[in-house]
Amino acid sequence: MAVLKWMLKLALLPLLLLLILAQWTGIFLTTFSSVVTNLLAGLFFFTALACWVMGLADGGEVLKMLITGFVVFTLPYIAMSLIAKISYFGDELRDFLQS
Template sequence: MTVLKPMLKLALLPLLLLLILAQWVGIFLTTFSTILTNLLAGLFFFVALTSWVMKLADGGEVLKMLVTAFVVFALPYIAMSIIAKISFVAEELRDFLQS
């Protein structure tokens, strides 16, 4: 067992590096996509409201636009939760490698 643990740690080191790289890339991409998707969701939201106020669209179309705005708004937050899970796995793996 004393021989297997260092070999396992050596084998898992590239996985840790890949997880850290995936975390950094994910944070970078999520930061910029949050800005873009928030602008797009805001545009959908205001188009839906103005279309409803000016009677250019009925309630069903406005509801579809509002749902689309919410989905576009929520996408970066879903990505952030995935990045948090990757961070958790990387932290557990780092703890194992340091033990």
């Protein structure tokens, strides 16, 4: 049984390395994309606000722009939650490999 557990640990080691690589890559991409999406969401927000104040768009169009800005704003946070799940799975796998 001990040999089988050792072989399983050896087989799962590349998976742990792939999870660490995916986590680092995800953190890197999410960091830069959050800056871009926050700027884009701000652009949507201020455009919607300006169109509403100047009377260029009615309430429905303004609401569509605000919803679009909110969705764009939340995308990096959804990605961060997925990265957190990958990190949790990697930690559990690391605990198994160290046992």
